Amino acid sequence: xxxxxxxxxxxxLPSKTAKPWALAGVVxxxxxxxxxxxxxxxxxxxxxxxxxxxxxxxxxxLAALSDFAHHYAAGGTKVTINDQGAPPVLVTLRxxxxxxxxxxxxx
Amino acid sequence: MTGAILFHEQTARQRIxxxxxxxxxxxLLPPPERLTSPYLAQxxxxxxFDDGVVIGRARIGGxxxxxxxxxxxxxxxxxxxxxxxxxxxxxxxxxxxxxxxxLIVESGGVRLHEGSSGEIxxxxxxxxxxxxxxxxxxxIAVIATDIGAYGxxxxxxxxxxxxVMTEHGRLGISGPIVIEKWMGKKAYDxxxxxxxxxxxxxxxxxxxxxxxxxxxxxADAVRDGISKFLGKSSAVSLASIKxxxxxxxxxxxxxxxxxxxxxxxxxxxxxxxxxxSLASGPEFAALAKRGK
Amino acid sequence: xxxxxxxxxxxxxxxxxLFGASAKDIAIEKSVLTGYATVGGKKVCVxxxxxxxxxxxxxxxxxxxxxxxxxxxxPKTPIVMLVDSAGQEPNRVAEMLGLASYFGHLxxxxxxxxxxxxxxxxxxxxxxxxxxxxxxxxxxxxxxxLDQASVGLMPIAAMSAVTKIPAPVLEKLSKTMPSLEFGxxxxxxxxxxxxxxxxxxxxxxxxxxxxxxxSTDDNRAELGKKxxxxxxxxxxxxxxxxxxxx
Numbered sequence: 001x002x003x004x005x006x007x008x009x010x011x012x013l014p015s016k017t018a019k020p021w022a023l024a025g026v027v028x029x030x031x032x033x034x035x036x037x038x039x040x041x042x043x044x045x046x047x048x049x050x051x052x053x054x055x056x057x058x059x060x061x062l063a064a065l066s067d068f069a070h071h072y073a074a075g076g077t078k079v080t081i082n083d084q085g086a087p088p089v090l091v092t093l094r095x096x097x098x099x100x101x102x103x104x105x106x107x
Numbered sequence: 108m109t110g111a112i113l114f115h116e117q118t119a120r121q122r123i124x125x126x127x128x129x130x131x132x133x134x135l136l137p138p139p140e141r142l143t144s145p146y147l148a149q150x151x152x153x154x155x156f157d158d159g160v161v162i163g164r165a166r167i168g169g170x171x172x173x174x175x176x177x178x179x180x181x182x183x184x185x186x187x188x189x190x191x192x193x194x195x196x197x198x199x200x201x202x203x204x205x206x207x208x209x210l211i212v213e214s215g216g217v218r219l220h221e222g223s224s225g226e227i228x229x230x231x232x233x234x235x236x237x238x239x240x241x242x243x244x245x246x247i248a249v250i251a252t253d254i255g256a257y258g259x260x261x262x263x264x265x266x267x268x269x270x271v272m273t274e275h276g277r278l279g280i281s282g283p284i285v286i287e288k289w290m291g292k293k294a295y296d297x298x299x300x301x302x303x304x305x306x307x308x309x310x311x312x313x314x315x316x317x318x319x320x321x322x323x324x325x326a327d328a329v330r331d332g333i334s335k336f337l338g339k340s341s342a343v344s345l346a347s348i349k350x351x352x353x354x355x356x357x358x359x360x361x362x363x364x365x366x367x368x369x370x371x372x373x374x375x376x377x378x379x380x381x382x383x384s385l386a387s388g389p390e391f392a393a394l395a396k397r398g399k
Numbered sequence: 400x401x402x403x404x405x406x407x408x409x410x411x412x413x414x415x416x417l418f419g420a421s422a423k424d425i426a427i428e429k430s431v432l433t434g435y436a437t438v439g440g441k442k443v444c445v446x447x448x449x450x451x452x453x454x455x456x457x458x459x460x461x462x463x464x465x466x467x468x469x470x471x472x473x474p475k476t477p478i479v480m481l482v483d484s485a486g487q488e489p490n491r492v493a494e495m496l497g498l499a500s501y502f503g504h505l506x507x508x509x510x511x512x513x514x515x516x517x518x519x520x521x522x523x524x525x526x527x528x529x530x531x532x533x534x535x536x537x538x539x540x541x542x543x544x545l546d547q548a549s550v551g552l553m554p555i556a557a558m559s560a561v562t563k564i565p566a567p568v569l570e571k572l573s574k575t576m577p578s579l580e581f582g583x584x585x586x587x588x589x590x591x592x593x594x595x596x597x598x599x600x601x602x603x604x605x606x607x608x609x610x611x612x613x614s615t616d617d618n619r620a621e622l623g624k625k626x627x628x629x630x631x632x633x634x635x636x637x638x639x640x641x642x643x644x645x
Binding site for chain 2: 456457460463464467470471487488489490491492494495496497498499500501502503504506507508510511514529530532533534537538550551552553558561562564568572573576578579580581585586589590591617619620623629631632633635636637638639640642643644
C-alpha cells in the first residue's frame with residue numbers, strides 16, 4: 001500500500017451542488033472508489049488523499065489529480081481515493097463521474 | 108430507468124438506484140463516515156468506505172423499506188466485522204420499526220481476512236432476521252448474480268421469509284471450485300457452466316421451492332418480484348416447520364441418489380429440458396409444474 | 400513403529416462427561432446425536448454432532464426432526480446442542496438438493512423452539528467450525544466451549560492458504576486481533592462463546608448453571624466489546640439503529 005496527500009489549486013466549486021458528497025466507482029481489482037465532498041478548505045484548492053495497493057505511481061497520480069483540479073472548478077472539495085490498481089484513464093473517469101454526481105445529483 | 112443494463116451487471120449502488128422510488132434512498136452510515144475495516148488496513152489490502160455493503164431506507168411503490176446491497180466486487184462481497192454489524196443493525200432497525208427489509212445478496216460468505224468476527228456477525232444477523240419474522244416483518248433476499256449467496260450468507264439467505272432469484276443467481280454453501288478440489292474434476296467440473304448453474308442456479312432453486320420467485324435479469328423485474336412479497340410474511344409455526352420437514356425428507360429421498368440435475372428438473376415437473384434451458388424468468392416457471 | 404498420539408475423546412465419552420449416567424438414552428447414529436438426558440436433576444433434550452463428523456442434508460433433517468419432537472412432546476424442555484463437526488462436506492449433490500435450505504430449516508425449528516420457551520444452550524465439544532457451527536450451535540441463547548474444542552472460522556494455516564497472506568503475518572496480527580486466532584479462548588474474547596470450561600471444571604454443574612442463567616437476548620456484541628476482542632460490532636450496530644431512528 002502507498003498513501004499520500006496533496007492539495008491542488010482549483011477554481012472554487014459552484015456555491016450550490018445537488019449533494020454534499022458523491023461517490024463513484026467500486027474498490028475491486030483494477031478499479032477504485034472516489035469520494036468527493038464539499039467543505040474542504042481553502043475554497044481555492046482541491047484537497048486529495050490517495051491510498052493505492054500498487055506503490056510506485058505517485059507521480060502519475062499527482063499529474064492526474066492536478067490536471068483534474070485545473071480543468072474543473074473543484075476548489076473547496078476533498079477527494080479521497082481507495083484504489084486497487086485502476087488504470088489512469090479510469091481514475092480520470094471516476095473523478096468526472098463523482099464531480100457530475102456532486103453537481104447534478106444521481107440522475 | 109437503466110433498461111439497457113442487466114441487473115447482474117450493475118454495481119450495488121446502481122442496483123439500489125434502479126430499484127427504489129426516485130430519490131427515496133437515504134443511506135445509513137454513508138461513505139463520508141469512513142467506517143473502514145481495520146483488518147484489511149493492517150493486511151495492506153485496500154479498504155472501502157461502505158465496507159462492501161450499502162445500507163439505508165428507501166421506498167418501493169411508495170412503501171417504506173430497509174435495504175442493503177452487498178458489493179460483490181469488493182473482497183467478493185464477503186462479510187467482515189463492520190459489514191456484518193451493518194447488516195445486523197439494519198435487520199434490528201427493521202424489527203423495531205416494523206418495516207420490511209430487503210437484502211440484495213452478493214457474497215461468498217465470511218471475509219476470511221477478518222477471521223471469526225465475520226462468522227459471529229452472520230450468526231447475529233440470523234438472530235435479527237428471525238426477530239423480524241417473529242414480528243411478521245417481511246425479510247426478502249434477492250439473489251441475482253454469479254457471486255450469489257454462498258457460505259454463511261447462503262445459509263443466512265435461507266433464513267429470510269422469501270428469496271427472489273434470477274437465473275444468474277446462485278445459492279449454496281460450498282462453491283464449485285471448492286467441491287471440485289474435494290471430489291475431483293470427474294465428480295464436479297467447475298468449468299462446466301451448464302452443470303454449475305443447474306446445480307446451484309436460480310432455475311433449479313426455483314423448481315425445488317428454495318426460491319420463491321424467478322424473475323428476469325432487469326431492475327424492473329426484480330422490483331416487481333420484491334413488491335409481491337412486501338405485504339407478506341411467512342410465520343415460523345409448528346405446522347410450517349413440520350410441512351417443511353416432510354418436503355425436505357421427500358426431496359432427499361427422491362433425488363438423493365441421483366447426480367443428474369436433469370433428473371431433478373424432470374422430477375420437479377419440467378417436461379422439455381431443452382426448452383426450459385432456453386427459457387428465463389416467468390417463461391421458465393410456466394414450463395415447470397413446480398413441486399408436483 | 401507407530402507413535403502413540405493423544406486420542407480425542409469419543410462421542411460417548413463426551414456425553415458421559417456432560418450428562419453422567421443419563422447419557423445412555425442419547426442415540427448416536429452416524430455421529431449424529433439425538434435424545435434426552437438429565438442435567439442437575441432436570442430433563443433436557445440433546446441434539447448434536449460427534450467425532451468431528453461432516454454434517455449433510457440427512458444429518459440436518461435428523462437434528463430438525465428431534466427438535467420438532469422435543470417441541471411437541473417435551474414442551475419448554477431446554478435443548479442442549481453439542482458441536483463436534485468439521486463442517487459441511489463439499490458435495491455437488493448436497494448443493495444441488497439445497498443444503499443451505501436444510502440448514503435454514505434446522506435454524507427455523509430451533510427458532511420455533513426458542514419462541515415456545517425452550518432454552519437453547521450450545522456446548523462446543525470438539526470441532527466447531529464453518530457451516531456446521533452456523534447451522535445450529537451458534538444459534539443458541541448462550542454458547543459454551545470445552546477448552547479442548549477447536550472453535551472459530553479456520554486455523555491460521557488454512558486462512559493463509561486461501562488468502563495467500565503469509566502465515567507469520569497472520570500469526571503476528573492475531574496477537575492484537577483475536578478474531579484471526581483459532582480456538583475457544585480467542586472466540587470467547589470476541590463474545591462468540593460465553594465461557595470456556597476447563598478439564599478441571601465440574602461440567603455437569605456448569606451446564607446446569609448455564610441452563611438456569613440462560614436468556615434469549617443476543618449478548619455477543621456486548622461481550623465482544625467488553626472483552627476487547629471485537630471492538631467495532633456493537634458500536635456500528637448502535638450507529639445504524641440511531642441513524643435510522645432519526
